[in-house]
Amino acid sequence: MKYKSVFDIIGPVMIGPSSSHTAGAARLGRAARTLFGQEPTWAEIYLYGSFAKTYKGHGTDVAIVGGLLGYSTDDKRISNALEIAEKNGLNIRFHEDEASTEHPNTARIKIGNEKSELELVGISIGGGKVEITELNGFELHLSGNHPAILALHNDRFGAIASVTHILAKYQINIGRMEVARKDVGEEAMMVMEVDQNVDDSILRELERADHILQIAKIVD
Amino acid sequence: MVTIFRNVAELINITDKRNTSISEVMIQQEMDISEKSREKVIEQMENNLSVMEKAVEDGLKGVKSRSGLTGGDAVLLQKYMKEQNPLSGHLLLDAVSKAVATNEVNAAMGTICATPTAGSAGCVPGALFAVKEKINPTREQMVRFLFTAGAFGYVVANNASISGAAGGCQAEVGSAAAMASAAVVEIVGGTPQQSAEAFAITLKNMLGLVCDPVAGLVEVPCVKRNAAGASNAIVSADMALAGITSRIPCDEVIGAMFRIGRTMPTTLKETAEGGLAATPTGRALTSKIYGIHVEKE
Numbered sequence: 001m002k003y004k005s006v007f008d009i010i011g012p013v014m015i016g017p018s019s020s021h022t023a024g025a026a027r028l029g030r031a032a033r034t035l036f037g038q039e040p041t042w043a044e045i046y047l048y049g050s051f052a053k054t055y056k057g058h059g060t061d062v063a064i065v066g067g068l069l070g071y072s073t074d075d076k077r078i079s080n081a082l083e084i085a086e087k088n089g090l091n092i093r094f095h096e097d098e099a100s101t102e103h104p105n106t107a108r109i110k111i112g113n114e115k116s117e118l119e120l121v122g123i124s125i126g127g128g129k130v131e132i133t134e135l136n137g138f139e140l141h142l143s144g145n146h147p148a149i150l151a152l153h154n155d156r157f158g159a160i161a162s163v164t165h166i167l168a169k170y171q172i173n174i175g176r177m178e179v180a181r182k183d184v185g186e187e188a189m190m191v192m193e194v195d196q197n198v199d200d201s202i203l204r205e206l207e208r209a210d211h212i213l214q215i216a217k218i219v220d
Numbered sequence: 221m222v223t224i225f226r227n228v229a230e231l232i233n234i235t236d237k238r239n240t241s242i243s244e245v246m247i248q249q250e251m252d253i254s255e256k257s258r259e260k261v262i263e264q265m266e267n268n269l270s271v272m273e274k275a276v277e278d279g280l281k282g283v284k285s286r287s288g289l290t291g292g293d294a295v296l297l298q299k300y301m302k303e304q305n306p307l308s309g310h311l312l313l314d315a316v317s318k319a320v321a322t323n324e325v326n327a328a329m330g331t332i333c334a335t336p337t338a339g340s341a342g343c344v345p346g347a348l349f350a351v352k353e354k355i356n357p358t359r360e361q362m363v364r365f366l367f368t369a370g371a372f373g374y375v376v377a378n379n380a381s382i383s384g385a386a387g388g389c390q391a392e393v394g395s396a397a398a399m400a401s402a403a404v405v406e407i408v409g410g411t412p413q414q415s416a417e418a419f420a421i422t423l424k425n426m427l428g429l430v431c432d433p434v435a436g437l438v439e440v441p442c443v444k445r446n447a448a449g450a451s452n453a454i455v456s457a458d459m460a461l462a463g464i465t466s467r468i469p470c471d472e473v474i475g476a477m478f479r480i481g482r483t484m485p486t487t488l489k490e491t492a493e494g495g496l497a498a499t500p501t502g503r504a505l506t507s508k509i510y511g512i513h514v515e516k517e
Contacts, residue, residue, distance in 0.1 A: 005250060009336045013268060014332065058436060
């Protein structure tokens, strides 16, 4: 079931005009910002399909940038996000991409600063609901229905155990998990949807675990 | 063990077994899934109700979108209802004006509650606040109206689509109108089965509706489609309450909507490339709107 809660249907409370092209877009931007975990100084945003054709009318561009600034779907500052971003020194470029994608409302968001960067592909599936389908080149299926922990790690035996061992210690249950790797022995990504929010102290402990390179979380 | 309904037949079945209403089944499922108390779940829905109420209020005072394409029609309707004797009757036009009010606020980038989407946000509150004037329901009944509408929307979203880009306007305003219709039946005392009939009748009358927004804006024809959706909801609810049934069962109508959406050409699914968007006037408006946009840059 893609839609789990009645509030996916009656909701979200949001700034108009489009749940998929405005609210969903803001959520994708915010997910990128949350996962990046730092202040971005630049953003390259690629829009596909219906997003590319109608983004100006729907304020998709404004909404993604609002999300990158950390705004939620009902934040009135969204309508001035482009101006605020410019004032904050966030340099943004939009690209209308002709490539065909599986879902008509697809965006690829690359953000970064002088230290690091992040690339996220997300789809807006209707009614403000989004899914993250790719992160830094790893394919995934993150629904945003639950808080999630993302762990970038080396593809070694014991990497998964080192993470799940810590979660078990704090009695955190994993509802869904997926692992993807770029190649044997290369960088890999673990995605775990959990039933409750995870304290930052636990995230820091996870980051020190064997074979783990980086930890990020998405809050419901 | 959490019982989850996957389609309308299962939903109606649960209401029969538990001898309860659709809204109650939805509330209990939400409590189970979110692990929240009844109070919390009700409170969240009541917040959404308040947002809808405020949007209708704002729209009836008169708003204007940035493009200038929409705004002010809700005011015209209310004035007409007061000063003249509307052909379609007070309740129906009241529903239409409140649906229009909501979508005019949405187009003006105001705050709304998506039901199930922003582009179709007028149908459910339009029908609710018009029926409210007639039957004077409690706050709890109004909150339950939204849970009933949500229960049907939940089935559509999981079995078909509520996205114009994926399924056309039938998936948005069609779903919203049908959700409203089912909820109207419950709030005036109809049975769960009558809600399902009303839903099916409404959606059948919305099948094939394309998503062809002029300039890609959620304005033309979206605002007036919500007007049609709200009135369709009320009329279909009356039909179901009169004892009329849909020859095609509710779940099969939802299935038909999904398949029609899949075969609908992309130009008619929220790309602003076909239908009304591609008419001479639609194109002229587009270049006028973005002409201004380019100058600003």
